[in-house]
Amino acid sequence: MKNQNLLIALAILVVVGIVSFTFLMRSYNPEGFDQEPLAGEFVMPQLTEQEVEKLGPKNHLAALDWLPSNGMFGYIAHPKRLLESPLLVEGGDLLADRLAGITMLPFDMTKVELLLNCTTIRQVMIPAQPGQPVMPQVRPIPFVCNYVQLTQPLDKQAILGEFVPPNSGPRMRSIAGKEVYDLPSGYPITAHAVVFLDEKALLHIMGDEEWLQDSLNGKAPTGPLAQRMGRAKIDDSDLVIVGSAEAGLPEFPPELISVLSQDNGIPETLIKLLLENFRAVQLTLNLSAPEKEPLLTLKIETLKPEGAKEIAKVVNEQIVFYRSSLRLLQPRATEEHSLIATGAGDDWQKLGNQILDSIDISAQDVVISATLKHFPALGTYFSVFFQDQRQQLARMEEEYRLRMTLDSIAQRVSTIRRYMIEYHNEKGEFPPAAICDAEGTPLLSWRVAILPYMGESGKELYSQFNREEPWDGPTNRPLIGKMPPIFGDVRAYDPTQTTVRMFNSEGTPFGRPTLKMTDILGPQTTVMLVVVSPENAVEWTRPDTLVPCESVEGYIKLFGPMVPILLFNGSNTAIPFGLVPESDHPKVLEQLKNMIEGKPVQ
Numbered sequence: 001m002k003n004q005n006l007l008i009a010l011a012i013l014v015v016v017g018i019v020s021f022t023f024l025m026r027s028y029n030p031e032g033f034d035q036e037p038l039a040g041e042f043v044m045p046q047l048t049e050q051e052v053e054k055l056g057p058k059n060h061l062a063a064l065d066w067l068p069s070n071g072m073f074g075y076i077a078h079p080k081r082l083l084e085s086p087l088l089v090e091g092g093d094l095l096a097d098r099l100a101g102i103t104m105l106p107f108d109m110t111k112v113e114l115l116l117n118c119t120t121i122r123q124v125m126i127p128a129q130p131g132q133p134v135m136p137q138v139r140p141i142p143f144v145c146n147y148v149q150l151t152q153p154l155d156k157q158a159i160l161g162e163f164v165p166p167n168s169g170p171r172m173r174s175i176a177g178k179e180v181y182d183l184p185s186g187y188p189i190t191a192h193a194v195v196f197l198d199e200k201a202l203l204h205i206m207g208d209e210e211w212l213q214d215s216l217n218g219k220a221p222t223g224p225l226a227q228r229m230g231r232a233k234i235d236d237s238d239l240v241i242v243g244s245a246e247a248g249l250p251e252f253p254p255e256l257i258s259v260l261s262q263d264n265g266i267p268e269t270l271i272k273l274l275l276e277n278f279r280a281v282q283l284t285l286n287l288s289a290p291e292k293e294p295l296l297t298l299k300i301e302t303l304k305p306e307g308a309k310e311i312a313k314v315v316n317e318q319i320v321f322y323r324s325s326l327r328l329l330q331p332r333a334t335e336e337h338s339l340i341a342t343g344a345g346d347d348w349q350k351l352g353n354q355i356l357d358s359i360d361i362s363a364q365d366v367v368i369s370a371t372l373k374h375f376p377a378l379g380t381y382f383s384v385f386f387q388d389q390r391q392q393l394a395r396m397e398e399e400y401r402l403r404m405t406l407d408s409i410a411q412r413v414s415t416i417r418r419y420m421i422e423y424h425n426e427k428g429e430f431p432p433a434a435i436c437d438a439e440g441t442p443l444l445s446w447r448v449a450i451l452p453y454m455g456e457s458g459k460e461l462y463s464q465f466n467r468e469e470p471w472d473g474p475t476n477r478p479l480i481g482k483m484p485p486i487f488g489d490v491r492a493y494d495p496t497q498t499t500v501r502m503f504n505s506e507g508t509p510f511g512r513p514t515l516k517m518t519d520i521l522g523p524q525t526t527v528m529l530v531v532v533s534p535e536n537a538v539e540w541t542r543p544d545t546l547v548p549c550e551s552v553e554g555y556i557k558l559f560g561p562m563v564p565i566l567l568f569n570g571s572n573t574a575i576p577f578g579l580v581p582e583s584d585h586p587k588v589l590e591q592l593k594n595m596i597e598g599k600p601v602q
Contacts, residue, residue, distance in 0.1 A: 052224070052227045052228055052231055053231065054299075054301060054365070054366070054367050055228055055231070055232075055242070055280060055282045055299050055301055055367070056228070056231050056232050056233050056282055056284075056299070057231060057233050058230070058231045072119050072120050072225065072243065072244065072245070073119055073225070073241065073242060073243035073244065074116070074117050074118040074119060074225055074229050074241075074242055074243075075115075075116075075117050075239065075240060075241040075242070076114075076115070076116050076117075076229065076232060076234045076237075076239070076240045077099070077114075077115045077116075077238065077239045077240075078113065078114060078115075078234075078237075078238055078239075079095075079096070079099055079109040079110070079112040079113075079115055080109070080110050080111065080112060080113060080151065081238050081288075082095065082238040082239060082285075082287065083095055083096055083109060083110055084110070085238065085287035085288065086287075086379065087287045087295075087378065087379050087382050088287060088382060088386070090382065090383040090386045090387065091382065091383075091385070091386025091389065091390065092110075093390075094386055094389055094390050094393060095109075096108075096109040096110065097393065099112075099115070102117075103115065103117065103146050103148075103204070104204075105146060105148060105204055106158070106159060106162035106163075107148065107150070111150050111151050111152055112148060112149070112150055112151075113149045113150060113151050113200075114147070114148075114149040115146065115147070115148055115149075116146070116147040116229075117144070117145070117146050117147075118143075118144070118145045118225065118226075118229070119143070119144050120143045120211075120225065143205075143206070143207030143208065143211045144204075144205070144206040144207065145203060145204070145205050145206075145207070145215060146203065146204040146205075147201070147202075147203055148201065148202050148203075148204065149200055149201045150200045150201070151200070152200065153199050153200060154196060154199065154200060154201075154202060156196060159194065159202070160181055160183075160194065163183045163184070163194065164183060164184065170182055170183055170194075175195075175212070175213060175216040175217070176213075176216045176217045178195050178197070178216050179195065179196060180193050180194075180195050180212075180216065181193060181194045181195070181196075185206070189206050189207065189208075190207075190208045190209055191205065191206070191207050191208055191209045191211070191212040192205070192206050193205050193212060195216060203215065203216075224244045224280070225242060225243075225244040228242045228244060228280060228282065229242050232282065232284070233284065236286060236288075237284045237285060237286050238285050238286060238287050238288070239283075239284070239285040240282070240283070240284050240285075241281075241282070241283040241284075242280070242281070242282050242283075243280060243281040243282075244279075244280045245278060245279060245280070251275075252275055257271050257272060257275070267314065267318065269314055270311065270314045270315065270318070273307065273310055273311045273314060274300075274311065276303075276307065277302035277303050277304065277307030277308070277310075277311065278300065278302065278303075279301045279302055279303050279366070280300070280301040281298070281299070281300050281301070282297075282298070282299045283296070283297070283298050283299075284296070284297045284298075289373075289374045290374070291374055291375060291376065292373050292374065292375065293373060293374060294371040294372065294373055294374075295372050295373060295374040295378070296371065296372040297369070297370070297371050297372075298368075298369070298370040298371070299367055299368065299369050299370075300367070300368040300370075301366055301367050301368075302366045302367070302368065303366070304366060305363075305365050305366050307366070308363040308364075308365070308366050308367060308368045309363045311363070311368055312361050312362060312363035312368050315361050315368075315370070316361050319356055319359060319361070322352075322356060323353065323356050326349050326352045326353060326356075351377050351380075351381070354375055354377060354378075355372075355378070355381070358372055358373040358374075358375055358378075359371070359372055359373075360373075402562070404490075405490060405491060406562070406564060406572075406574055408490045409489075409531045409564045409572075410564070410566075410572040412486055412487075412488075412500065412531075413500060413529045413531060413564075413566040413572070414566065414570065414572065415486055416450070416486060416487075416500060416529065417528060417529065417566055417570060419450040419453040419454055420450055420528075422450075422453040423449065423450050423453055424516070424517060428516065429514045429515060429516050430510070430514075430515045430516070430517075431446045431449035431450055432446060432449065432510075432513065432514070433445075433446050433502065433504035433510045433511070433543070433545075434446065434504075434543030435448060435449055435467055435543070437468060442543035443467065443468070443469065443470050443471060443543065444465065444467060444470075444471050444476070444541055444543060445471065445540065445541055445542055445543045445544065446502070446510075446543075447487060447498065447500070447540050447541070448462065448465055448467075448471075448541055451484075454484060454486070457484075458484065461479070461482055461484070464479055465479060465541075471539065471541040471542050471543065472539075472542075476541060479541065480496045480539055480540070480541055481495055481496055482495075483495055483496060483497075483498065483540045487500055487540050489531070489534055489537065491533075491534050492534035492537075494534075494537065496539055496540070497537035497538060497539055497540065498537055498538065498539075498540040499531050499532050499533070499534060499536070499537045500529060500530075500531055501529070501530055501531075501532055501538065501544060501546045502528070502529050502530065502546060503527060503530065503546045503547065503548060503596045504545055504546060505545055505546065505547035505548070507597050508548075508596055508597055508598070509526065509528075509568075509597075509598050517568070520568045520598060521598060521599075521600070522598065522599075522600055522601065523567065523568035523569040524567060524568075524569045524571065525567065525594075525595055525600070525601040526567060526568045526595060526598040527565050527566075527567065527568075527595050527596045528566050528567055528568045529565075529566040530546070530559070530563065530564065530565055530566070531559075531564040532546075532558055532559055533558065533559055533560040536558050536559075548592070548593055548596050548597075550589075551585075551589070552577050552580060552585045552588070552589065555575075555577050555592075556577050556578065559577070560578075561576065561577060561578025561579070562574050562575070562576055562577070562578065563575040563576075563577060563592075565595075567595075575588070575592065
């Protein structure tokens with residue numbers, strides 16, 4: 001049995017909180033941001049002092065002044081303290097990556113003293129149609145604000161450089177006497193900015209212009225989320241998460257409830273109860289808690305007392321079920337990721353029962369309280385969990401980097417193809433593989449030939465070349481350092497060299513003196529451009545020749561394990577040579593040879 005199944009008793013407390021947030025997030029925008037506003041009555045009433053007090057004692061925190069109203073969820077964390085906890089020493093780097101990923105902030109989280117986040121939903125009034133009442137609607141546009149306080153002075157330029165593309169500095173303006181640096185944004189985000197509050201603190205804001213102005217003008221927090229966060233007990237906690245859905249959650253279709261149940265390993269009965277009764281949630285983590293004291297505290301506020309009692313009853317029934325399951329499960333030490341195989345403990349049933357014994361669930365009025373008490377063996381469970389998570393995260397990050405690299409390559413070569421097509425439309429043929437002199441000696445690359453089709457800057461650069469002189473001649477050599485960024489490579493950018501090349505040896509389409517689109521018999525299977533590895537980059541003005549390889553090893557040496565290709569019809573593809581079995585090498589080599597030469601390919 002995998003470790004997540006053996007740890008499910010530990011996870012149940014966290015899962016309930018996470019599921020609450022999952023429902024909350026999806027209820028506002030289940031299909032993404034590109035939607036019309038959600039219709040229907042949606043009211044977020046202001047809470048009384050007594051109502052808010054149910055989820056935690058007062059805690060006056062000056063930094064909460066920026067919190068807007070009508071909140072959805074937010075968290076307060078002390079990352080440095082969180083990451084240095086003995087319980088999490090095995091997963092500190094993993095947590096740092098997760099925190100950085102969640103906040104999208106380019107910081108070493110061990111240097112962050114305090115991190116506050118607030119994510120809210122913009123509530124607007126939609127004008128009524130004739131004969132219809134005015135109905136408040138919630139637009140699925142989030143307002144996200146991060147307050148960050150570091151233990152060392154901020155490096156403004158380094159931070160802005162992480163958000164802004166090179167050579168396009170952020171626009172600076174003043175709001176309420178503060179310097180606001182506007183960052184690139186797009187729908188649905190109309191305001192994206194960084195505000196440096198003092199030497200060690202900043203705000204990172206994404207949302208709309210009105211809430212940006214409100215935040216920087218110090219508008220007092222009035223919404224239920226701000227009230228709840230303002231009363232969260234954070235002084236002795238590493239992490240506090242608060243969520244708020246004051247009007248309850250919308251009705252979910254049965255099939256979606258079934259999917260959520262299967263994906264999260266939670267009974268449908270519990271999911272339905274949460275959907276029908278959820279109002280707010282607060283989760284507090286204290287990793288320095290002494291033995292037998294609450295390590296994790298979860299409070300869920302429901303819309304009515306009956307709902308709280310019923311949810312507590314179902315959760316307690318699940319704990320009884322997990323206890324009986326522990327007796328039935330048999331350890332299989334040979335199975336990958338099992339607690340026994342990783343040396344987490346010899347008596348896994350004893351550890352599982354310790355976890356169950358440390359969980360306490362109760363209901364009082366409309367609030368469900370759940371705690372997980374700290375005990376020594378819990379650190380072992382965390383260690384195993386983080387080992388597994390780190391491996392999964394490493395695989396995901398590698399896949400993500402590869403996908404982003406391929407996406408970047410595809411965008412670049414597609415744009416270059418457009419310039420080549422414009423050349424073709426004007427001159428009736430594609431640019432030659434090289435600009436040659438009267439005797440046919442190659443002087444400059446085809447990349448120089450398409451410069452006039454790359455806007456005014458391209459035309460101006462083209463005019464500086466002496467097209468009767470070699471690429472490294474006295475006039476042309478200084479221009480090698482002026483390579484247009486479109487020819488660069490995100491993997492290893494060099495302002496003089498490019499990885500965008502074409503097969504132009506004898507027998508390939510670009511190996512002939514002139515080439516028209518009508519000469520390409522199979523544009524959907526014929527190679528137009530390729531992107532080699534940075535180690536095989538060439539000076540962008542050099543008239544280079546690229547010939548097909550005789551073996552898979554040759555292609556891997558030229559491209560790496562993945563061969564990015566742009567076809568004549570504009571499609572991007574990639575051949576994963578690193579994954580091709582040796583028995584298939586001859587067949588794949590033959591197919592690629594035909595694609596390079598423009599022959600029919602099955």
